[in-house]
Each structure stands twice: as C-alpha cells, then as structure tokens.
Amino acid sequence: MTDLSVAEAPVSEGLVIAIDGPAGSGKSSVAKRVASRLGYGYLDTGAAYRALAWHVLERGADTSDASAVLDATGDFDFAISTNPEDTWVRVGSVDVATAIREPRVSDAVSGVARVPAIRESVTNLFRTIIAGAAPQGIVVEGRDITTIVAPDASVRLLLTAAPEVRAARRSAELTGVEAAVVADALHRRDASDSGVVDFLTAAPGVEVVDSTDLGIEQTVDAVLDIVSRARGERTRGLTP
Structure with missing residues (x-):
C-alpha cells in the first residue's frame, strides 16, 4: 500500500457529501444513487478495508494478527473506481468487488480496521481521492467519514x-442466509467496529436520516433535499 501518511491532501473544490452508517443502513445503495443523480463521483471507503482483508486472507494470514496485516500492505496494489455507473x-x-462481500471477508475486516497505522494510511488515501475528484464533487460513504476522513464536508x-x-435488508442481499444469522452477524460487527469508531451516534453538525420506514428512493430524495439546502446556503455565503 502506498504510504500517504506524510502527504497533506489539498482541499477538493467540489461539494463533498459525507455519509456514515452501520451495515444494512442502505448507505452504499443510497450514496451511489445520490452520486448518479447529481453527476458526482462516488467513493466506497469500506471497500478498501475489505480489499485489504481479502488480500491478507489470500496470503493465508489472519487479520487478528496486526503484524500480518501490516506485512500484507507491502504488496497490496489497490485501485478503486469513483464512477457510480x-x-x-x-x-x-x-477485480475483487464481489469477493470482498463474501462472509469470510466480512468476518475478517474488523481486524484490519483496528490497526492504527492502516487507518492512518487509508484515511490519507481517501483524502487524496476526494481531493482529486471531479470539480462538481463526490459522495463518500463509510463509518468515519463525517468525523475523521472529511469532517469539513459540505x-x-x-x-x-x-x-x-x-438485518432484513442484508439478509435479502445474501441468498440462502437466514435473517437470524445475519442479525447476529450484524450485531457482532457493530459491537466490534464501534470499539474503533462511533458510527451509531451522530457527531455535532451531522444530520440524521432514519430510513427505517423509507424505501431506497425515498431515502435518496431525503438526502438530496439536504444537499439542495446545503447548496443554497453555500451559494448565499459566496454572494457579496
């Protein structure tokens, strides 16, 4: 993995939309559709952690071993598309887009995310990608985007x-897996990952969109309403 820890990423000129949320909240589907509707770029930050977890497993190592995770970065040649289409x-x-969604990777990814040096390097990678996004902006989704990766997002x-x-949503995505099994897996992952970053509580200045009773298009519309409001406020702020 390229070491970006000493590089200060320049500020992106476009509108940055940061979306955090737990697994099954719909953030990936919503973020991708919002990006498409706006003509923005799209960055799935969780894919980077998953890809590294996959890489560690392919080397026959265990992601609970921090040394093995760090060793794996030496030949971790990672690339990701920011085109939502x-x-x-x-x-x-x-192309590991499908492989990184396998249960074995989902079970292993927390071990990767717990290594401080990995989080620092990956965070700098994300900031560089955001800075190089198309001038019109980018939608970035993950678990620490609003607080760590892009706390100054519009x-x-x-x-x-x-x-x-x-749990029901995630179960529907996984053929042949019972909802109860998925619910237990989500609970365990939430408990594990929340020890690294709090993605279940909105930080100051972060707006909450609860999609419990909303379909995906309704959720997308709710997000776009917030974006529209932010655009208006930004325009007024630039008017002399």
Missing part, C-alpha cells in the same frame, strides 16, 4: 435504520 475494486489485476449525514430492518 461503473464501480470496481481491484487488487493487482484482480454535507455530513448519518444514515441509520432499526436493527431488525438492517
């Missing part, structure tokens, strides 16, 4: 939903 994630020449949102709704 053509998403892909690559490690070397391999729009900062926490997308959430009731636990049982999140």
Whole structure:
C-alpha cells in the first residue's frame, strides 16, 4: 500500500457529501444513487478495508494478527473506481468487488480496521481521492467519514435504520442466509467496529436520516433535499 501518511491532501473544490452508517443502513445503495443523480463521483471507503482483508486472507494470514496485516500492505496494489455507473475494486489485476462481500471477508475486516497505522494510511488515501475528484464533487460513504476522513464536508449525514430492518435488508442481499444469522452477524460487527469508531451516534453538525420506514428512493430524495439546502446556503455565503 502506498504510504500517504506524510502527504497533506489539498482541499477538493467540489461539494463533498459525507455519509456514515452501520451495515444494512442502505448507505452504499443510497450514496451511489445520490452520486448518479447529481453527476458526482462516488467513493466506497469500506471497500478498501475489505480489499485489504481479502488480500491478507489470500496470503493465508489472519487479520487478528496486526503484524500480518501490516506485512500484507507491502504488496497490496489497490485501485478503486469513483464512477457510480461503473464501480470496481481491484487488487493487482484482480477485480475483487464481489469477493470482498463474501462472509469470510466480512468476518475478517474488523481486524484490519483496528490497526492504527492502516487507518492512518487509508484515511490519507481517501483524502487524496476526494481531493482529486471531479470539480462538481463526490459522495463518500463509510463509518468515519463525517468525523475523521472529511469532517469539513459540505454535507455530513448519518444514515441509520432499526436493527431488525438492517438485518432484513442484508439478509435479502445474501441468498440462502437466514435473517437470524445475519442479525447476529450484524450485531457482532457493530459491537466490534464501534470499539474503533462511533458510527451509531451522530457527531455535532451531522444530520440524521432514519430510513427505517423509507424505501431506497425515498431515502435518496431525503438526502438530496439536504444537499439542495446545503447548496443554497453555500451559494448565499459566496454572494457579496
């Protein structure tokens, strides 16, 4: 992995929309559709952690071993698309977009995210991608975007939903996996990951969008309403 820890990323000229939320909240689907509707770029930050977890597992190592995770970064050739209409994630020449969603990777990704040096390097990578985004802006989703990666984003949102709704949504995505099993996995991952970053509570200045009773298009519309308001405030702020 390229070490970006000493690089200060320049500020992106476009509108940055930061969306955090737990698994099953719909943040990936919503963020991608919002980006498409606005003609913005789209960055799935969780894919980077998942790709590294996949890479560690492919090397036959365990992500609970911080040394093994750090060793794996030496040949971690990572690339990701920011086009919401053509998403892909690559490690070397391999497109791992599907592989990183496998249960074995989901179970292992928390170990990667817990390594401070990894979080620092990946955060700088994200900031560089944001800075190089198309002038019109980018939608960035993950778990610490509003607080760590892009705390100065023009729009900062926490997308959430009731636990049982999140479990049902994730179960629908995973063929042959019972809802109860998915619910247990989500609970365990929430508990594990919340020890690294608080993605269940909105930080000051972060707006909450609860999608429990909303369909995906309704949620997208709710986010776009907030973006529209932010655009108006920004325009007024630039008017002499």
